[in-house]
Amino acid sequence: MQYETLDTTVRDGVAVITLNRPDQLNALNQAMLRELPQALDAAEADDNARAVLLRANGRAFSSGADLKEGVGSGMTRGDFKLGDPLRVHYNPLIEKLRGLDMPVVSAVQGLAAGAGCSLALAVDMVVAGRAGAFQMIFSSIGLVPDAGATYLLPRLAGRAKALGAMLTGEVIDAERAERWGLIWQVVDDAQLEDTAMSLAASLAARPTQALAWTRQLVDAGAGDSLAGQMAGEADYQDACQHTEDFAEAINAFMEKRPPTFRGR
Known part of the structure; x- marks a missing residue:
């Protein structure tokens, strides 16, 4: 299947799903939010796939929700509810990702911010390059964390660190994220792709x-x-x-x- 915002392939038992809006830092627009569940469904239906690797093209994993698209569609209108895109797109996506009948690995290069951070951390095992970073940017724009962040982060890092990251919006570099227990492993940037793929393939070979x-x-x-x-x-x-x-x-x-x- 051809996608507008994703690249997909299956190799070594792994369905590789690549966010492919590098010029927009892989911001999550409506097309990507529609296509990601479709790609996950295709992975589950593929007899050759027994694990998923979620990765991204370009210098960032994802900058989060595409605010340009949101403003253009009337985000500030009185009759527009910011919770509706969560109910319709983000929440079902995160639930689908957490409920797959196969393990999921994410490979994070550059920044994973906002809902992009939630997406990166909603998997089973996260591998990040040393240039990788995570940011709960919501407080900087007058919003609360979403896409499962308030569920995921406290369970990964504990209340104090998770709440601090959310309230301050501070960028958490990959090495600190590893110390906090947010992610599985930090590797040199040049080794990120091979390490994440090897991990996903090893999981695909397990029961x-x-x-x-x-x-x-x-x-x-x-x-x-x-x-x-x-x-x-x-x-x-x-x-x-x-x-x-x-x-x-x-x-x-x-x-x-x-x-x-x-x-x-």
Whole structure:
């Protein structure tokens, strides 16, 4: 499928989705917000894809919402509600990203700001180049953080650091983001693409369903009791027991060979 704002390909079991508005710092316009869910749906439907790599062309991951487009469409009109684009586009996109039945990696070069920061951090594992940076820019323009930021950041970095980043709008460089626990890994900029792709490919080679269920358990754990969480773990273990990948793991163990998982 051809996209106006994205490039997509599948290689080594990874659906690579590339934000492709480099001249606009990959600002999230309406076309991109329509196309990203379509690309994620296509990745899930592709039997050759068992992980997703979300990356961007140009010098920034994403500068956030395309304010030029928003102003042009009447953002300041009295009858325009700023929450409506969130309800219609951003919120379903983040929920879809968090609910995929396969692991998702993002590769962040340059700035990920505003909703672009939320998008970059909504995945399972984030790899950033040393020039990468994250900014909750909302307070600088009189808005509250959105696209899941107030859910994601406190769970990743803790309340104090997350709230400080949101209130001040301070740019958080990649190394500090790694120290805070916002991201998985910082690498030299020249190694970003290879490292992120290698990570995504390694996840694609693992038991896909078990990885997706692991994410669901971790997300549920933020609001569950220990007893409730352990009950959920037991239920998911029952489900894992009936997957082909678990059977392959047992056979490989008995045959003293590495397992070959197929994501089923």
